Amino acid sequence: MNLTKEQQAILDGEKGEVLAKVMQTLVRYGELFGATEMVPVTSKHNHLVTSFGLKALGPVYSLMDQLIETGAVSKQTFSVDPRPLDKNVPSNFLLDFIFNNFMYSKQDFYEGQLDKLGLMDKDAFTCTCYMDQVGNKPQKGEVLSWAESSAVVYANSVLGARCNRNSGIIDLMGSVVGFVPKFGLLTDEGRRATWIIDIQTTKKPEAQLLGSAIGMRVMEEVPFIRGLDKWIGTELTDAACTYLKDMGAATASNGAVGLYHVENLTPEAVEQGASLIAEGAQTYVIDDAELQRVYDSYPVMWKNKDATPKLCFMGCPHMSLQQLCDWTDKVERSLKESGNKKVCVPTVFTASPAVLKEFEKTPYADRLKATGVITSYICPLMYMNNPLAGKMPVITSSNKLRTYTTARYYTDDEILAEITKGGK
Amino acid sequence: MKFQGRIVSPGTITAEALVSHGGLNTLASFQKALQFGDKKATCGDQNNPDLYGKQMAGKALCLPQTIGSTTGGLVLYCACSMGRQPACMLFSQPIDSLAAAGAVLADVWLDNVKMPVIDSLGDEFLSYVKDGMKITVNSDGSVDVE
Numbered sequence: 001m002n003l004t005k006e007q008q009a010i011l012d013g014e015k016g017e018v019l020a021k022v023m024q025t026l027v028r029y030g031e032l033f034g035a036t037e038m039v040p041v042t043s044k045h046n047h048l049v050t051s052f053g054l055k056a057l058g059p060v061y062s063l064m065d066q067l068i069e070t071g072a073v074s075k076q077t078f079s080v081d082p083r084p085l086d087k088n089v090p091s092n093f094l095l096d097f098i099f100n101n102f103m104y105s106k107q108d109f110y111e112g113q114l115d116k117l118g119l120m121d122k123d124a125f126t127c128t129c130y131m132d133q134v135g136n137k138p139q140k141g142e143v144l145s146w147a148e149s150s151a152v153v154y155a156n157s158v159l160g161a162r163c164n165r166n167s168g169i170i171d172l173m174g175s176v177v178g179f180v181p182k183f184g185l186l187t188d189e190g191r192r193a194t195w196i197i198d199i200q201t202t203k204k205p206e207a208q209l210l211g212s213a214i215g216m217r218v219m220e221e222v223p224f225i226r227g228l229d230k231w232i233g234t235e236l237t238d239a240a241c242t243y244l245k246d247m248g249a250a251t252a253s254n255g256a257v258g259l260y261h262v263e264n265l266t267p268e269a270v271e272q273g274a275s276l277i278a279e280g281a282q283t284y285v286i287d288d289a290e291l292q293r294v295y296d297s298y299p300v301m302w303k304n305k306d307a308t309p310k311l312c313f314m315g316c317p318h319m320s321l322q323q324l325c326d327w328t329d330k331v332e333r334s335l336k337e338s339g340n341k342k343v344c345v346p347t348v349f350t351a352s353p354a355v356l357k358e359f360e361k362t363p364y365a366d367r368l369k370a371t372g373v374i375t376s377y378i379c380p381l382m383y384m385n386n387p388l389a390g391k392m393p394v395i396t397s398s399n400k401l402r403t404y405t406t407a408r409y410y411t412d413d414e415i416l417a418e419i420t421k422g423g424k
Numbered sequence: 425m426k427f428q429g430r431i432v433s434p435g436t437i438t439a440e441a442l443v444s445h446g447g448l449n450t451l452a453s454f455q456k457a458l459q460f461g462d463k464k465a466t467c468g469d470q471n472n473p474d475l476y477g478k479q480m481a482g483k484a485l486c487l488p489q490t491i492g493s494t495t496g497g498l499v500l501y502c503a504c505s506m507g508r509q510p511a512c513m514l515f516s517q518p519i520d521s522l523a524a525a526g527a528v529l530a531d532v533w534l535d536n537v538k539m540p541v542i543d544s545l546g547d548e549f550l551s552y553v554k555d556g557m558k559i560t561v562n563s564d565g566s567v568d569v570e
Contacts, residue, residue, distance in 0.1 A: 021532055028528045032432060032519060049494050056458035059505030060498050063533060103459065147494045167497025167525030184521075220520070256491065256520070301470070385455065404452070404493065 001027050001181070002037050010177060018070040022173045029170060030181020038179035039186065042143045043161065045120060045136040046074060046175040047129045049147040050168040051081035052382050053107030060169065061106060064113045067176065074118035074175040079129035079136045081148055082318065082350070083107070084382030088374055090311060090346050095388050103386055117172065125377060126352030128245065128318040130154055133354040140267055143186060145174025149258075150249035150317040150400065156259040158236065158244050160267035162186045165220070165258040185258050191222065191268065192278040193261055199227030200287040206411050207243045208399040210286065211250025213294040217284050220256040224277050229264040238322045240265065246398075249317045253400035301406035307393040312343075312419050313380040313407065315350030316398035324351060324359050324375070328368040334420035335371060342372035343419045345395070353377045373419075381405060427549040431565040432519055433531040435540030439511035441557040441569070442483035444474045445550065447491030450499045450522065453480065458502055465508040484559035485510035488550060490523040500526025504537045512561050515543035516550040542567060 003011060011027065013020040026038065050060065067073060084104050091099070111119075120136065127148050129136035138144055140160035146152050147166040155161040164184045166174070174180040184190040195218045199205065205228075214223055232240045244262070251257035261269040261276055268276060314327065327349065335341065349368070351359065356375055359365050368375065380396070383389060384405035394407040395418055402409040410418060417423055449469050456468035457480075465481035490496050500523065503509045513527065519541070527541040540561045553559070553569050560568040 025528055025532045028532065029521075029524055032524045032528070033521070050498065054459070056455065057498065057502055059502045062505075063501075149494050152494075165494060165521055167522045168495045169498045169501065169529060170525045299471075387456075 001031055001035060003027070007038050007179060016070055016072070018066055018072050019177065022072060022176050026170070026173055026177065026179065026181055030183055033181070033183040035181035035183040037182050039143055039182045041076070041145045041174055041178055041180055043138045044076065046076045046078035046144070046171065047136060047146045047148060047151055048078055048080040048168070048171050051125055051379065052084040053104050053110035055102060055105050061110060061113065063169070064117065068113065068116045072176050073116065074172065075178045076175050077118045077120045078175065079120050079124040079126065079134060080114060081125065081127050082377055082379035082382070083125045084379055086376045086378040088376050089348055089378050089383060098386055098388060123353035126318050126354070127151055127379070128320070128352055130159065131320060131352060131355055133321065133358050134352050135354070143180065145171050145180050147171035149252035150245070152258055153248040153252045153260070154245055156185055157248055157261065157266050158241060165256065191259055191276070193224035193276050194221045194278050194281050195223040196277060196281050196283045197223045197225040198283055198285045199225065200285055201291065202288055204231040205286070205291060207246040208250045208397060209291050209295055209411065211247035212254040212399045213286055213291060214260070214284070215251035215253065215255025215257050216294070218255060218257060220258070222259050222261070223257065224261045224263065224269065224281070226263045228262050232265070234264045236265065238320065242320045242323050245317060245320070250399035253403045298402060298409055300408055302393050302408060303391065304393070309345045309393050309395045309418060311392060311394045312345045312347040312415065313350065313394060313396045313398065313401060314347070314415065316380045316396065316401040318355065319349055319351040321355050321358055324349060324355070324368070325362065325364045328364040330416055331371045331373060331420060332367060334416050338421040340420060344422045345419045347373045347419045348378070348380070349373055349375050350378055350380055351375065425552055425569045427545045427567045427569065429514070429542035429545040429565050429567060432524065432541035432543050433527045433539060434563065435512070435538045436561055436563050437511050437540055438558065438560045439482060439484040441553050441555060441559045442475065442478060442480060442485050442510070443550070443553055443555055444472060444485070444487040446472060446474065447489050448472070448475070448485070448487045449492035450490050450496035450526070451493040454499050454503050457508060458499070458506060463508060465503060480510050481508045482511050484512050484514060484561070486514045486516070486550060486553045488516050489520040494522060496522035497525030497529060501529040501533070504530035504539055505534055507537070509537070509539045512540040512542070512559070514545055514549070514559070514561070514567055516545050516547055517543065519543040
């Protein structure tokens, strides 16, 4: 690795032993992937993946303490993934006991550490930090040190920023020294597509299903998606960005995609077109039958496969303001059709605190409340990630939640029917 | 049989093989063990039929790559810090960014923990090695499988 004088001095310990170890970690991490230099982190804010005070992560908190005590804190303020708990979300006595005494007993302590390390504000807890209401939206070409997979793929693909799929702690360390190793998605070559995805469906593909199919096929490679502009347009409107948010999260969790290009839509695809496609790229055709095949391949992890759903989570990743408004209309309409007044499955829509705050100012908020749907800033994944919740029959339209938990995936239309008409 | 790989974290060790043919979901595999004090680090990932319910601590964990949540690196770091890590990790493919982070964090930040990590051992390594075989990791990045 060729280091600048400044970087070498940090590595040599001129700014303290702890900062030297941070630099050593990043250098060794980068060298494993062929990085030959460290480049400055140029975004205004950082974003961290570790938002939860999980008791099991004690060694992480000790490491954080070492950073704080020696003043090796983040050079940028940062947002962080969603909180794991919210009293608005249905639970029971036993679940609350496990959450508060076994799983997330370090939550308050950890939030105190985040504050000392450079948290943007007390409500900067969301996986969709790039929403306008949150205020952590990187510019095209900026270099990031993020780790949250759904945010990394969005920042790279939709915003044209540059970030690798880092692990937690590495994200913080890049911000602490202000440099990250240059490899992979930080390079022009690493951003070229090695797969062509040819969309040949007869209707708009379900975003979460399409992302899942792409992710499972290309894994960590870069896909160039053709034929999607026919369904979601050639402008990055709110609706298109919401679609790409959900599709991208599925590519990143069902596979390990960190960047995709959509022909005639995403910034680099618009600028560079087919020249982004690497020589020898493979092709994956996605038609209606292929999407059905992928859908049918999902295992149902419930003990009783015919159980009545006890909870529905929408919003992994967190919903946009437009999505909350659109779903309010959908739920109202479907309830009216069914003759029901309230949803028949306890349902939670999750969004960032900042988006929820804006939503509360709209007339939609009272209308959604009247349907019985609960809104929350929680991370559904963190809620589900324990033995008790794992046994509960939970439904979701999130392919990320399906992948990491026992939640059962349904398409948006199916979810709507489940929560408003009992699946009829 | 000898296989040559690349040294990610140095060290030598002999241990019994534990093989995952699919990617290791680090969070799903270790979380329960770290949460509830299981010193054997019994794998909790129901989606991994090769490892589910088996002891990972002290084994020579043979795998293609790790998958899943980007908390993977810090989970591996925690397993090492709490003494519940595999004896070594042997990757058939080039290491992924999450496992790389965990391996480097453990090597740089933990004084008394050594977990040799070797990658790029090749597909043939993963086809050949079976649970219970004797694995020896050598200082030059080669791995003997008996």
